[in-house]
Structure formats: C-alpha cells, structure tokens
Amino acid sequence: KKLGIALVGLGKYSKEQLAPALQETKDCYLAGIVTGTPSKVKEWQDEYSIPDKNVYNYETFDQLKDNPAIDVVYIVLPNSMHAEYSIRAAKAGKHVICEKPMAITAADCQRMIEACKENNVTLSIGYRLYFEPYNKRVMELGQQEVFGKVKSMKADNSQDMTKESPDVWRLDKKLSGGGPLMDVGIYCVQGICYTMGKNPVAVTAQFGKVTNPAYFKNVEESISWQLEFPGGVMANCTSSYSTEANLLSGEAENGWWRVSPAYAYDGKDGETSEGKMDYPQVFEQALQMDGICQSIKQNKPSIVPGEMGLRDVKIMEAIYEAARTGKKIPLQLS
Numbered sequence: 001k002k003l004g005i006a007l008v009g010l011g012k013y014s015k016e017q018l019a020p021a022l023q024e025t026k027d028c029y030l031a032g033i034v035t036g037t038p039s040k041v042k043e044w045q046d047e048y049s050i051p052d053k054n055v056y057n058y059e060t061f062d063q064l065k066d067n068p069a070i071d072v073v074y075i076v077l078p079n080s081m082h083a084e085y086s087i088r089a090a091k092a093g094k095h096v097i098c099e100k101p102m103a104i105t106a107a108d109c110q111r112m113i114e115a116c117k118e119n120n121v122t123l124s125i126g127y128r129l130y131f132e133p134y135n136k137r138v139m140e141l142g143q144q145e146v147f148g149k150v151k152s153m154k155a156d157n158s159q160d161m162t163k164e165s166p167d168v169w170r171l172d173k174k175l176s177g178g179g180p181l182m183d184v185g186i187y188c189v190q191g192i193c194y195t196m197g198k199n200p201v202a203v204t205a206q207f208g209k210v211t212n213p214a215y216f217k218n219v220e221e222s223i224s225w226q227l228e229f230p231g232g233v234m235a236n237c238t239s240s241y242s243t244e245a246n247l248l249s250g251e252a253e254n255g256w257w258r259v260s261p262a263y264a265y266d267g268k269d270g271e272t273s274e275g276k277m278d279y280p281q282v283f284e285q286a287l288q289m290d291g292i293c294q295s296i297k298q299n300k301p302s303i304v305p306g307e308m309g310l311r312d313v314k315i316m317e318a319i320y321e322a323a324r325t326g327k328k329i330p331l332q333l334s
C-alpha cells in the first residue's frame, strides 16, 4: 500500500518540489493538505484530486487523528513552527517528516523526538541529499577513504536573498531562527558531517560584515565557520545571503573531489582527481519520500532521523555562540 502524505504549509517548496515529486513516488502519494489560506484549497484539490475529507486548516489540524487515509504528516512551514506542528502531528498518531532546520533550538528538537517516541511514530528530517547520487558518492569517498584519509574539506552554500522582499520570513529571526546558516549553511554542516561519517569536536566562527542593513536587521548577512574533527582534520565553511555559491569539496591523502553545484535541486556536477563525476540527475525529493516511507513500512530506522536534525541544530547553536564570543566552542555530540 502507498502511504498517504499530508503536506502542511503550501508555500514554494511544497508547491514546486514536494507535490510534483509525490506524483512520481511509489511508496507514498499526496493524500491531504493543511493550509491557512482558503484560496489555495480548490487549486490544490483540482490539481491533485484531494477529497474534501483530507483538507485541513490549522484549527482543524488535530482532527487528523481520526483520518486513516493520512499516514504521514510533512511539515513545510517557517522554521519556528516546525516544533509545534511536528508535536501535534505525533499526538495525532501520524509519522512525521519535518523540513530543515528541524527547529530553531535544540530544546525544541528534543521535545519533538520525545513526542514521536511517546506516540510510537517515526520522525525524519527532509534531508534530500542523502538520496542523491553525487552526494552519496561524496559519502563513499570520505567515509570509505577511497583516496586515503580526508585531510581537509570546504563547503559554501550562499543564496542572494536581497533579490527578494526584505519582509520575507527568512529575514525575521523569530520565524527563521537565524540567517543563511539556518537556511542554507545547514547543508554545509550536513555535507561535512556526511563526508566524514563522524561528528565534529569543536567549532570556531566569524560573522561577516553587514553591507545591506535594510535586509539584515536581526539575522546575519553572512557567516564563516570552521569545524574540527578528531586528529585535527578541518572543514572551512561559509554561507551568505548576499552572494551565490554552491560547493562541497574535500582533499584526501591521494586525491580530491569538488562537487558544484552540490545542494541545488538540479544540475549537480563535479569532478575528482580521477576525472569528471557522471551520475544521473534524479528527482531527489521523490527518492527521499520513498526512502523514508519504505523505512516506515519495513519498520526500519530512518536514515535521516530526528536525532540527526538535533545534532545539526546543536552544531549551528555552537557556531552562533562561537561567532558571538570569538571563542572555540567544544562539541560533545554522541
């Protein structure tokens, strides 16, 4: 049986990526929607044949518990709302997929993990790159030491937000939890951790200059950070909201790799010291949702679990602390 997914929050990512992906999935389908915007309902119902009984708003959300057609609730709201709606979904007895960043504090992530455990449902984070061939190859190159031990890594994920209105929720710390680090820099944190297959032991960080104060009133415009791994292996990372970059690279004893773009939805490309990387372009959100739903059906642990989302939020909290204090912050991650 295909599991029924309900998308919560019908913004850009739901509309342009997840709903189209759910037309190609084999283990799940778009069964329902939750939206606070009544004008979106008919458009989505017509396009995806969603019956009235599977349409909810934020007031009726908790009634999901009485709807056996919905197996999984996928939270695609502004970051500060992830915790509340993931916990309410768990209490309704539904498996949860939550977008990145899992929440805006580690304490919220803990509460989400506990709620899912208490209600016997699974919790996965929308980490699509775990299902994407170029990034999976980087995991192999680093973790299996294909070119020997990793010596250093670089990651940069930057997206120019000054093309948007200064009023977007991503620039409002209450809703976003932070600037480019929370939104796109998180992919660098992920990329470095899955290159190593280990967690960093310490971090240093620096905020960049604010060049556009009309946009960056309460979130950083750019940030650089350095993740240290056991044995002194270092990763240099950057994320900015006023430039464009998209890179994950590594150098090992006997070779190197450079994937760019590494995090964009389309057009992944890269090379290694042995030549061009040549992998198929996939619809990674479809593979991601199928992968998560297969693990649910087979009663296996998710490969992108809440614990991984919590780890990344802890690392990002330490990066902000390091940037604020100028100190090296040790990390104790299990």
Ligand code: NAD
Pocket: 009, 010, 011, 012, 013, 014, 036, 037, 076, 077, 078, 079, 099, 100, 101, 126, 127, 128, 169, 175, 183
């Ligand atoms: P968006 O602004 O396009 O959509 C947000 C949705 O939330 C809208 O439908 C909006 O109506 C709704 N909403 C409810 N309450 C709101 C409030 N108080 N303020 C603003 N909007 C409110 O954003 P998006 O790009 O779709 O991002 C949604 C989530 O998905 C974010 O957590 C983001 O990090 C994540 N995301 C992930 C990826 C990925 O590749 N995994 C890509 C894009 C976005």
